[in-house]
Amino acid sequence: MFDGVCWLDGEIRPLAEARIPVLDHGLLYGDGVFEGIRFYNRVAFMLDEHLRRLEDSARCIALACPWSRRELREIIAEVIAAQDRSEGYIRLIITRGEGPLGIDPSLCKQPRLIVIASGLRLASPETIQRGANLVIAATRRLPPDGVDPRIKSLNYLNHILARIEANQAGADEALLLNAQGMVTEGSAENVFIVRDDVLLTPPVTDGALAGITRQLLLDLANSVRIEAVERSLAPYDLYTADECFLTGTGAEMIPVKHVDNRALPECPGPAFRRLQDAFRAYVARYCSSR
């Protein structure tokens, strides 16, 4: 469970031994940003895109990041080299750092960088095989005029509440609606449906993280000649879809079998299979060219 390594304060140590001080505002207030990055064949996948999003998230919360993109790349390479897996997951976290009790971020003088390399499995092979069962959570996605959903912050309580609902319902994952009742995303994945051969996903402005896997899938759909459209989706659209699936760095691609106990006719469906082949081919090309 704690198998892996962690870069912390300039040193790499076994993950089980890595510790941060209790006055770190990342812990006290969720004040910080992060990225989850897969590595395949020891190559960090879509690293530029992840570092760009990390910088954007940090800028949005006025967190001055003292590490350059080059330094972050070097640390990530070091961490991948320091462990045994050739495939796994990097968690890159920048917290506001230590400060006195009280939320004022201006009292935290030194941000803290944490880079973990470990394994990550969001769904069991059996779930992926049979297709995930989703529920639509009663918990709504926080509105963008509160916290912009594009900020990938350490504050996941909104999503955790939705995930608790899924657990209590015996489902594999929950989807969150926005205040207007339109679908946004899963607790840690973006959502797609297929209807009459068209791939549909909600626009980020409806309240989803601008997922890197989501964008890659939209681009790959183009290359395998599947029409792809960003459009607001109601629960009705999911209940009546031909196919539905989740995407994310952790999740990769997970086909969906049920939404609120309505069975989808095709799981995994033909569009999912074509896109999954294209995704796997892209990962292989990306990782062999670096």
Ligand SMILES: Cc1ncc(COP(=O)(O)O)c(C=O)c1O
């Ligand atoms: C809330 C949320 N939505 C979507 C995603 C998928 O984004 P990505 O494909 O960039 O991993 C994640 C992944 O961490 C997430 O936490």
